[in-house]
Amino acid sequence: IRKNPHEPEFHQAVQEVVESVAPYILENPIYIKHKILERMTEPERVVSFRIPWLDDQGEIQINKGYRVQMNSSIGPYKGGLRFHPSVTQSVFKFLAFEQVLKNGLTSLPMGGAKGGSDFNPKGKTDFEVMKFCQSFVTELQRHVGSFTDVPAGDIGVGGREIGYMFGQYKRLTNRFVGVFTGKGAEFGGSLLRPEATGYGAVYFTQEMLNTQDDSIKGKTVAISGSGNVAQFATEKVIELGGKVVTLSDSSGYIYDSEGIDTAKLEHIKLIKNGYRGRISQYVDEYPNATYHPQEKPWGVKCDIALPCATQNELNGDSAKLLIDNGCKCVAEGANMPCTPEAVNLFHEHKVLFAPGKAANAGGVATSGLEMTQNSMRISWTREKVDDKLKTIMQNIHSSCVKHGREPDGSINYVKGANICGFIKVANAMITQGVV
Numbered sequence: 001i002r003k004n005p006h007e008p009e010f011h012q013a014v015q016e017v018v019e020s021v022a023p024y025i026l027e028n029p030i031y032i033k034h035k036i037l038e039r040m041t042e043p044e045r046v047v048s049f050r051i052p053w054l055d056d057q058g059e060i061q062i063n064k065g066y067r068v069q070m071n072s073s074i075g076p077y078k079g080g081l082r083f084h085p086s087v088t089q090s091v092f093k094f095l096a097f098e099q100v101l102k103n104g105l106t107s108l109p110m111g112g113a114k115g116g117s118d119f120n121p122k123g124k125t126d127f128e129v130m131k132f133c134q135s136f137v138t139e140l141q142r143h144v145g146s147f148t149d150v151p152a153g154d155i156g157v158g159g160r161e162i163g164y165m166f167g168q169y170k171r172l173t174n175r176f177v178g179v180f181t182g183k184g185a186e187f188g189g190s191l192l193r194p195e196a197t198g199y200g201a202v203y204f205t206q207e208m209l210n211t212q213d214d215s216i217k218g219k220t221v222a223i224s225g226s227g228n229v230a231q232f233a234t235e236k237v238i239e240l241g242g243k244v245v246t247l248s249d250s251s252g253y254i255y256d257s258e259g260i261d262t263a264k265l266e267h268i269k270l271i272k273n274g275y276r277g278r279i280s281q282y283v284d285e286y287p288n289a290t291y292h293p294q295e296k297p298w299g300v301k302c303d304i305a306l307p308c309a310t311q312n313e314l315n316g317d318s319a320k321l322l323i324d325n326g327c328k329c330v331a332e333g334a335n336m337p338c339t340p341e342a343v344n345l346f347h348e349h350k351v352l353f354a355p356g357k358a359a360n361a362g363g364v365a366t367s368g369l370e371m372t373q374n375s376m377r378i379s380w381t382r383e384k385v386d387d388k389l390k391t392i393m394q395n396i397h398s399s400c401v402k403h404g405r406e407p408d409g410s411i412n413y414v415k416g417a418n419i420c421g422f423i424k425v426a427n428a429m430i431t432q433g434v435v
């Protein structure tokens with residue numbers, strides 16, 4: 001706290017990891033001797049920069065840009081870019097720190113980073129988004145590269161933004177290389193990358209339920225968010241026979257007791273991706289559903305909850321509501337959506353709980369597969385990528401079980417994920433010396 005003042009999100013993420021790995025480190029003092037935790041919590045590099053651009057009225061606009069390059073011991077820095085007015089250095093440091101351990105869990109050679117800007121894409125024209133992205137990359141290009149740092153999407157950054165950034169990078173450097181992932185399939189993007197985080201979170205949920213001889217079929221599922229992760233988590237739950245009853249955005253949530261089916265989901269994709277509208281517009285088309293402004297969806301009756309919007313969106317009170325309503329399984333599609341109070345309650349009440357660094361790792365894993373395809377200059381089929389994604393999610397689940405088994409036989413996925421990611425990165429750091 002003294003070294004990193006006013007960074008509450010970063011402290012929260014570090015504290016959770018330290019609590020999980022401390023007993024393991026005490027049993028293995030080599031990690032103390034090499035000061036691994038102290039080194040892991042200090043970013044290798046943080047860049048922050050000015051992003052000037054002209055809006056459609058010809059006015060000069062200025063935003064802040066960041067890239068936190070946290071750890072490169074197991075591969076080039078890798079992690080998403082977030083465009084949202086709420087971002088701070090603390091948010092990017094927490095996301096980058098989580099990313100290091102998450103990427104360690106995937107078993108692919110990727111270090112951890114995160115970045116983005118306080119730019120708000122909402123209400124901006126396509127042309128303004130393009131001009132912003134071009135100015136952002138004009139500075140960012142000095143710090144990234146296919147062997148250095150490979151950014152991807154996150155909140156507010158999807159295919160459109162990655163396309164504009166890739167175009168500007170190519171123009172500035174005269175190199176057609178896989179410097180971003182989440183690209184369009186026409187220019188090197190991996191099939192299934194847009195779906196991968198949401199699908200992966202549901203594959204992980206399925207694995208957790210398997211440990212109790214249960215499955216998603218017939219289950220009622222509450223999902224928050226209605227962006228990339230939420231949409232594809234919904235799609236996979238429907239495919240596996242579950243019933244999704246909620247989706248949300250930062251203005252409120254919709255509840256559809258009949259379940260969101262494939263046709264309704266297509267309509268949501270049109271609202272959110274087609275004309276960049278609000279989730280409230282769902283009830284205009286489906287009047288049997290209800291819209292709840294300024295509320296979160298955690299008060300509804302459900303068997304499974306998948307928070308897929310943003311950090312700290314599910315607190316202790318929400319966790320109590322979910323538990324009282326019979327929720328048996330929670331998997332984080334978003335990064336750190338559950339507060340520490342919520343996570344403690346889930347553990348106390350033996351709710352199966354998966355932290356984001358395990359449950360949402362399918363996105364970055366498929367970005368890793370995109371990097372491989374780009375290096376090999378080939379493109380794998382959707383089926384091949386999906387097979388690899390499933391295997392990666394199963395392997396992450398097994399690693400969590402291996403390191404997270406409690407004396408009473410239950411599985412603490414937070415502990416399992418943190419220890420497994422830590423070992424991989426820490427051992428690489430020790431082998432590479434004091435760098």
Ligand code: NDP
Pocket residue numbers: 153154155156157197225226227228229230248249250251308309310311313333334335360361363364
């Ligand atoms: P999107 O921008 O596509 O969607 C974000 C969704 O969350 C929107 O519905 C948005 O609503 C909502 N949201 C954002 N901020 C808030 C807030 N403060 N309160 C309530 N709702 C909010 O982002 P993604 O789906 O890509 O990302 C969602 C989460 O998943 C993030 O935590 C991200 O870090 C994580 N993640 C994403 C990965 C990916 O591959 N995309 C990979 C791994 C993790 P609104 O439209 O009103 O802003």
